[in-house]
Amino acid sequence: MREGGTSQRVGEPLQQTKLQTVWAIPHSGCQSLPLVSMFLCSLPRVAGSSSRSFLRRPLPLPHRAAMAVSVQLQPSPDSLFDQPLRVRVSGLAPLQQVTMKAWLRDEKEQLFRSSALYLADARGHLDLAHSPALGGHYTGTQPMGLVWSLSPHTPFTRLVKRDVASSPLSLHIEVFDGHWSLEQLPHQPLATSTNQRWFMKKGVSRIPVRDGRVRGTLFIPPGNGPFPGVITVNEIQGGLPESRASLLANHGFTTLALAYWRYEDLPEDVINFDLGYFKEAVNFLKQHPKVKGPGIGAMGISKGADLVLSMASFLPDVLAAVVINGCTTSAIFGLCFNNKLVSAGLGYTISRVQIADSGVADIFELVNEVNKDCMMPIENAEGTILFVVGEDDKNWNSRFFAAEAIKRLKEHGKDNFEILSYPGAGHFLDPPFFPFCYASYHMVVGMPARWGGNAKDHSSAQEDLWPKVQEFLQKVLNQ
Template sequence: MLPLVSSYLRQAVSLSLYPRAGLPLPLYPRAAMSVSIQLQPSPRCLFDEPLEVRVSGLSPLQQVTLKAWLRDEKEQLFHSAAFYTADPRGQLDLAHSPSLGGHYTGVQPMGLFWSLSPVTPFTRLVKRDVATSPLSVHIEIFEGHWSLGQLPAQPLATAINQRWFMKEGLLRIPVREGRIRGTLFIPPGNGPFPGVISVNEIKGGLLEYRSSLLANHGFTTLALAYHNYDDLPKGVINLDLGYFEEAVHFLKQHPKVKGLGVGAIGISKGADLVLSMAAFLPDVRAAVVINGCITSAEFGLSFKNKLISTGLRHTVSRMKIADSGVADVSEVINEVDKGSIIPIENTKGTILFIAGEEDKNWNSKHYVDEAVKRLKEHGNDRFEVLHYRGSGHYLEPPFFPFCYASYHSVLNICTKWGGNAKDHSSAQVESWQKIQAFFRKILHQ
């Protein structure tokens, strides 16, 4: 029997590595038991939690296609697919079974999730309602190896994974305190907990998913809006750092917040705001700067009636447009005015810089290198650095699908963000753990 099994295995691997669209593949005898998909430890989990996907009831060495799909809050469809071969017992375990083709290859336990791609090009998956609805990922298995457009009408089995953003007992409290507009998340339990402010990218409004996910891990978090939300200004020329100082004081004094200060985390435009907070506000003890700049991007920044930075500008004529219509904007950013560089050497707290080395929005690695150089020149060693090869601009919490390109709210065009799906996803998983460990280390002091 062993030579026969070996022969079938070689045939399965060969065909699945090079599937021919529309050509039926050899079918194996149906197993006596029905096919089922098991999601462990539960079909319901938090969005940043890994999931074990297993299949039983297949025929030995049966070739199958696994498909995942979800619809976002705007009914946009995202989907992924991968080709697998069952083991001699008719089982699959994505933690050990390699994908032989499709949206990813190799052993990737969460590959179906991070490789989800939009059916409508240039769509980024963003979750706004973190309180009342999950993102539901449908997982289906089909006989044979097929592209997404050629799958059989009926799957062999289906399962649904509900991925939530708030754990049971987590409190979500809208904040309208003085000028502050945002949402506070308080973990279950007596507390107090380390406090963290989350600041998002330049598009405005209020995004809460990063804050809610952090709060699930034991942080009192404030998702802070800073323009184009509620009664905050829509047309902004200069931002006032005093607004962020109010937010720091609000969070620090909250009875559910512990310690001598608070943390702050920001991505893209939010990252340079967090860097400014760390430089000027001594109560910011821990700052996480994700793919940020060393000056104020786009908007000017003032503090106590003094202009700190005139804002990083760009030259649109240096933009490159691909045949697909997607823009490469990596060279449109102008040189940073040395007089506008954030005086990060004054930081009393500790900074964690995170840079995607293939960021195409701007050269994040260069800005981190310049920041570290400046800190060292001034004898400030309170910083840590994480560089990620193959990673692009939007480094999100784990298992958010890789976004190759989407609409740029400043340049009003679809732009590519850089990186590749596999490396970017790995960076999201690792950096998320490092961020939590960093905040715990600094804010528990």
């Protein structure tokens, strides 16, 4: 268990390891040639080609499977989105080459796809929890690789789920004979299966909130309660994303997904955000009969993270704050409280943005330098703060901001903090199995911006972080 004032650096960069195949079969001229090498050697050589060339077609196998090929999904074809899915294939020929493909469409009919190359075992079985992928969107043993490596067909599209109550995301899993690139897959798969990935489990209540100025959605777990209460605050895009709050409610929290602009009758344009609005939201949630007092938690990402840090600094009822890749001051916009300006807002300089040939903006140097005078007075926080850092965040220098915040707390003799830092992770650390997003539209610069990280490390960070956030919130709010 982590103690206050401690830090943890999660997921040290993995060393590259050479994949070893378990099965080997006799081949003329050698005693026991590894299977992949045997396949490559058996291909007809073409002038200028390499033995490392991508396999485009299945190799002839002496014995095809007598039974029908099928894809099994466990624990069931229906699951929660943050729940691991075990994918197995049976009925293949021994040592058969196959390509696994996954795809889904979001609520706007945007297509996301992934694929990976595999070999069946000697019994004609394939289990993604134990079998290494040999190529494609990822390599190595990655049980959920087909999900977190889903890539948008339309560039710079981020997977977002708006309707969390009435419809799941339908994930289609397909298996094809042979090794193929995603673009050259045969029309007909050997077998298919569909996983319905829901965002609310049975018994969770979803209640729209219009209380005074507060706009949002309340999620209440099944049971008598009361439960720990948590407010979720999202990034700067506006609207009311509910996926994080709904998934958290599945784990025993009463959650309020809080909108703060560009939603219903909330302001479309602002110069300064009013912290009084967030205080109203805290009071609403704290007083709800399904919320266990005396205080509540708050979790924010990106712009939402600095708003949560502000809430922890000024509102004593915020006892637990999860700050995911946030700034130490009010970024972009100013912040007012009790009719006073408490932060002028961290400005930005557009001329520092660099644009790649692909049209993707590098905004790492966009925001101006933070000086001590404009930092949030986080030393006033009465609750505990969990800083979460993606060390390759390219939206801004989250690692630096977290270090400066911790330095300030220590200078004031405070140890009410914890930190989780993830090498190789980028900006948008979402709940587990949300696909890695390399770049998407950024409201401030008006074009796609890259968010940093790499797919494998970022996805591992998401999977590691989610239960640790729940553990932190339960520990602090149940004291």
